[in-house]
Amino acid sequence: QVELVESGGGLVQAGGSLRLSCTASRSITSMQGMGWYRQTPGKQRELVARITAGDTTNYADAVQGRFTISRDNAKNTVYLQMNSLNVGDTAVYYCYAALSPWIYWGQGTRVTVSS
Numbered sequence: 001q002v003e004l005v006e007s008g009g010g011l012v013q014a015g016g017s018l019r020l021s022c023t024a025s026r027s028i029t030s031m032q033g034m035g036w037y038r039q040t041p042g043k044q045r046e047l048v049a050r051i052t053a054g055d056t057t058n059y060a061d062a063v064q065g066r067f068t069i070s071r072d073n074a075k076n077t078v079y080l081q082m083n084s085l086n087v088g089d090t091a092v093y094y095c096y097a098a099l100s101p102w103i104y105w106g107q108g109t110r111v112t113v114s115s
Contacts, residue, residue: 001025002024002026002097003024004022004106005022006021006093007023007109008080008109009093009109009111010112011114012085012113012114013113013114013115014085014114014115017081017082017083017084017085018111019079019082020036020093020095020111021078021079022078022079023076024077024078028071031097031099032052033097034051034078034095035047035049035050035095036049036050036078036094036095037096038091038094039091040091040092048067057069063082066082066084066085067082068081080093085111087114088113090112092108092111094107
């Protein structure tokens with residue numbers, strides 16, 4: 001069992017930055033991977049960024065070059081640094097952790113970007 005607690009969402013103007021945090025209830029070094037999805041009303045949840053146990057990172061095309069995912073194993077925390085935000089980034093962002101055979105999800109944190 002893994003509990004994930006997200007924080008860092010909020011309201012920001014276009015062009016601004018936010019950093020999301022996802023803290024796990026156990027060591028993240030045991031996870032096969034962690035990352036972030038986002039969802040807007042009426043749409044499917046989409047992958048934003050992920051980081052593997054070997055620190056390989058992947059990003060959605062829409063955020064490549066603007067978002068950076070990182071991890072701090074000592075704090076059991078994964079971060080998503082979001083720069084140059086635009087209104088298209090408005091969504092609820094969900095952290096996940098893959099611990100085979102299960103996928104665990106956080107409760108979500110809302111990001112709203114105003115024009």
